[in-house]
Amino acid sequence: MTRAIALHNVSKRYGRAPRAVDNFSLGVRPGEFLVLLGPSGCGKSTVLRMIAGLEDITEGELLLDGEYANDIPPRERDMAMVFQNFALYPSMTNRENIGFPLKLENPRADRNPRVEATARMLGIEDILDRFPAQLSGGERQRVAMGRAISRRPSVFLMDEPLSNLDAKLRNHLRAEIARLTAELGVTTVYVTHDQAEAMSLGDRVAVMRGGVLQQVSSPRDTYALPANVFVAAFIGTPRINLLQAVVHAPLDGRMSIDLGRQRLPLPEPLSPDHQLLRIQQGRQIIVGLRSEAARIAPPSQARPGEVALTGIVEHMEYQGHEALVHFNTGSRPAVVADLESPRPQTAVRRRRNAGAGVLTRLKDRAMAQVAGPVAVLDDPVPEPAHESRITAPSDLVVRTGPDLRLRAGAQVPLLVDLAHLYVFDHQGRRICPAPMDVPGLDA
Ligand SMILES: Nc1ncnc2c1ncn2[C@@H]1O[C@H](COP(=O)(O)OP(=O)(O)OP(=O)(O)O)[C@@H](O)[C@H]1O
Numbered sequence: 001m002t003r004a005i006a007l008h009n010v011s012k013r014y015g016r017a018p019r020a021v022d023n024f025s026l027g028v029r030p031g032e033f034l035v036l037l038g039p040s041g042c043g044k045s046t047v048l049r050m051i052a053g054l055e056d057i058t059e060g061e062l063l064l065d066g067e068y069a070n071d072i073p074p075r076e077r078d079m080a081m082v083f084q085n086f087a088l089y090p091s092m093t094n095r096e097n098i099g100f101p102l103k104l105e106n107p108r109a110d111r112n113p114r115v116e117a118t119a120r121m122l123g124i125e126d127i128l129d130r131f132p133a134q135l136s137g138g139e140r141q142r143v144a145m146g147r148a149i150s151r152r153p154s155v156f157l158m159d160e161p162l163s164n165l166d167a168k169l170r171n172h173l174r175a176e177i178a179r180l181t182a183e184l185g186v187t188t189v190y191v192t193h194d195q196a197e198a199m200s201l202g203d204r205v206a207v208m209r210g211g212v213l214q215q216v217s218s219p220r221d222t223y224a225l226p227a228n229v230f231v232a233a234f235i236g237t238p239r240i241n242l243l244q245a246v247v248h249a250p251l252d253g254r255m256s257i258d259l260g261r262q263r264l265p266l267p268e269p270l271s272p273d274h275q276l277l278r279i280q281q282g283r284q285i286i287v288g289l290r291s292e293a294a295r296i297a298p299p300s301q302a303r304p305g306e307v308a309l310t311g312i313v314e315h316m317e318y319q320g321h322e323a324l325v326h327f328n329t330g331s332r333p334a335v336v337a338d339l340e341s342p343r344p345q346t347a348v349r350r351r352r353n354a355g356a357g358v359l360t361r362l363k364d365r366a367m368a369q370v371a372g373p374v375a376v377l378d379d380p381v382p383e384p385a386h387e388s389r390i391t392a393p394s395d396l397v398v399r400t401g402p403d404l405r406l407r408a409g410a411q412v413p414l415l416v417d418l419a420h421l422y423v424f425d426h427q428g429r430r431i432c433p434a435p436m437d438v439p440g441l442d443a
């Protein structure tokens with residue numbers, strides 16, 4: 001059996017603190033694998049714990065198979081939870097650990113067939129009669145997973161179950177979790193702050209920021225059609241290039257996007273999406289270009305839809321199968337708040353905030369009305385001197401083959417494919433490609 005989960009306008013407040021989860025609405029379909037993704041502290045675990053019944057819901061409704069479920073005790077929800085810090089009973093063998101939930105259910109039944117079937121699924125048949133202390137981290141996590149699934153619950157809730165493991169084991173178990181949950185067909189909600197993990201596992205990914213749901217969509221749409229600049233920046237490696245820009249739309253001339261030192265002329269005839277940019281004339285916008293949207297080539301090789309830029313090589317990052325070239329194109333990078341775990345305020349940032357003008361405060365207030373401030377259109381906060389040598393001047397990262405050698409300071413011709421151009425308004429909402437639908441309940 002598997003079930004549908006729906007959260008309607010759910011909020012959570014811990015004491016007097018601001019809402020840890022704010023007006024959160026989401027439907028998870030029966031058998032679906034849904035990933036909750038977001039930076040540390042954005043409320044992922046809180047959502048999961050409210051679904052499990054381990055945390056009270058302050059406002060809003062939880063529905064299980066369409067039935068109001070806010071008050072159902074955790075034990076009666078038929079859900080199994082796997083945590084990052086899995087705890088196995090050290091005095092029990094792995095067989096007893098996996099069988100323990102079955103024992104609670106029916107102390108007299110023969111648990112061995114179910115325990116062994118579960119162990120086979122996880123490839124741990126030969127360690128069943130050892131104790132947890134005699135296992136590696138990955139084996140222990142598999143036993144913990146076995147304990148969660150032996151009972152065949154109707155819902156799996158997993159809270160960063162792999163983050164204590166090394167990268168290789170994490171990838172391996174990630175694939176196993178995908179296979180296992182597909183095989184069992186059990187509705188799964190999986191929490192992670194690792195976007196690569198989210199993209200590889202989820203049927204759909206729900207991105208959160210500061211307690212607020214930003215977008216729910218398939219991994220493909222999350223990457224290709226990010227609802228706002230936060231989602232665009234959170235998803236994808238290397239991070240999308242985000243540049244401050246202004247739309248230039250003269251009545252009698254060609255429309256272009258002014259990046260500061262250089263311009264991107266929009267190809268004519270204008271696409272419907274590019275036509276919509278006309279109303280942004282003169283306004284600050286944010287341009288998003290993924291690293292695959294630009295390539296190193298002279299203007300003579302431009303294909304339809306490609307326009308020329310020049311970049312000065314700042315440094316190269318060798319990645320084995322490819323290289324990333326960091327360029328300076330004379331643009332100003334847009335800064336996106338909250339992408340990482342909250343860091344203590346730096347002295348520079350505190351000084352800036354203290355001296356912020358009325359305009360900045362008004363802008364901050366306007367932004368906060370959407371989903372909190374998403375992007376800052378001022379100069380980025382200066383990095384400490386030892387980092388600035390590497391990070392400060394480059395504003396555009398471009399992928400190339402691993403064998404290309406470019407020396408720092410070289411001026412290089414670039415072609416930008418405007419079919420892969422994203423534009424976000426001053427509040428960080430995507431306006432190009434134009435949004436088609438609004439994220440929300442769809443189950
Ligand atoms: N029991 C609690 N009492 C008070 N505040 C809490 C409690 N649990 C969480 N919070 C706060 O609620 C917010 C969301 O926390 P939550 O644990 O849900 O975040 P998260 O997205 O799971 O983060 P992480 O990736 O670090 O696990 C945080 O600001 C956190 O400090």
Ligand SMILES: [Mg+2]
Pocket residue numbers: 044045046159
């Ligand atoms: Mg958490």
